[in-house]
Amino acid sequence: MWHPGDAIGFISCSNGLTNNDRSLEIVSSLSRKLKDDFGLETVMSDVLFLDKETQQTEAPASRAGALLSLYSNASVKAIFDLSGGDLANEILPYLDFGIIKRNPKPYFGYSDNSVIVNAIQAKTGIQNILYNPKVLVSREEAFQTQALRDLSSRNDADWTETFETSGNNPSEQSSAVFAGGNLRCFLKLAGTPYWPELENKVLVLESAGGRYEAMCSGLAQLEQLGAFEKINGMLIGHFTQIELDGKRAAFMSVCRNYASRYGFPLLETAFIGHDDRSKPMRIG
Missing domain, CATH: 3.40.50.10740 (Murein tetrapeptidase LD-carboxypeptidase, N-terminal domain)
Known part of the structure; x- marks a missing residue:
């Protein structure tokens, strides 16, 4: 690099x-x-x-x-x-x-x-x-x-801790391709020529200030964009305000509902979000 x-x-x-x-x-x-x-x-x-x-x-x-x-x-x-x-x-x-x-x-x-x-x-x-x-x-x-x-040095590719929790094997870990980031900001690209192709990608989402209702609205918009029909999985990082409000469990329940309905794995990580321990992640 x-x-x-x-x-x-x-x-x-x-x-x-x-x-x-x-x-x-x-x-x-x-x-x-x-x-x-x-x-x-x-x-x-x-x-x-x-x-x-x-x-x-x-x-x-x-x-x-x-x-x-x-x-x-x-x-x-x-x-x-x-x-x-x-x-x-x-x-x-x-x-x-x-x-x-x-x-x-x-x-x-x-x-x-x-x-x-x-x-x-x-x-x-x-x-x-x-x-x-x-x-x-x-x-x-x-x-x-x-x-x-x-x-x-490209030693970051496996995201081992994240993927082992879902039972994925190492060969599946190395093939994951990510898109997304901050939920509110990522959705600014919706309907524009800059919206990324989500087919067969893992959608990574995090947020700083968004409260439960706003973030649930964002998930609904992703569904209406057809994102959940295309992705191979969804990776949820920190949602800082939701966690401060004590609503992480409720939010994850909404995420699990989408995952169940559309048949993609739902993963969580402590290493993505507005946090000093947030690791670099390759997009694309």
């Missing part, structure tokens, strides 16, 4: 990072981390932070142009999106997927950037990574350092 001396591009395709000391320290710490532990340089996009004068996220065309510049930069071997929020889908009409396809490299993004992770994979076939790069400098730094090493 990369070698010492290569570069990682930093960008915000969703809401720009705030211009405060905490954000600046996270970016600086992550850059040092990549240099010290992986021998990687950093290329900073000029849309990483909010505009200093207006304190607004940069325009969609500007963010799309900055992303395309990172794809066109031969020294950049992967792209780390450090943003989240609501605005990722704004940039999709401005992307030249031909440029991206001619310069294949993995895009790492999470939360609202589930939109970009899945849209680029759907339009180009490039495998992207559902991952929040900022967890590399979280309280789980050692855990995440190993997780990223496993990813780069």
Whole structure:
């Protein structure tokens, strides 16, 4: 995936990072981390932070142009999106997927950037990574350092703990292909040219702020889109607000109902979600 001396591009395709000391320290710490532990340089996009004068996220065309510049930069071997929020889908009409396809490299993004992770994979076939790069400098730094090493050496492919709970054998584990991410944000792609093909894929879902009723509504929308007729399985990670509200069991009961009706396996994992121990997952 990369070698010492290569570069990682930093960008915000969703809401720009705030211009405060905490954000600046996270970016600086992550850059040092990549240099010290992986021998990687950093290329900073000029849309990483909010505009200093207006304190607004940069325009969609500007963010799309900055992303395309990172794809066109031969020294950049992967792209780390450090943003989240609501605005990722704004940039999709401005992307030249031909440029991206001619310069294949993995895009790492999470939360609202589930939109970009899945849209680029759907339009180009490039495998992207559902991952929040900022967890590399979280309280789980050692855990995440190993997780990223496993990813780069392709030792991550089996997701053993997840699949063993459902009785799947190792050959089935290695053949799983994933789509999805944050449920609310993934559904922004519904009805657009950027919606991924779900045939024979495992649909992975997580959420941060969505309450029980909103997330059940999201599952109903997936059913109405025909997703459950196509997928090979569904993998449920953390649903943070639902768990805070004590409604995880009720939500999983709804998920099991869909799984039973459509005949796909339902799996759970503690390693996907808005959590510092959320591992990188290959999409596509």
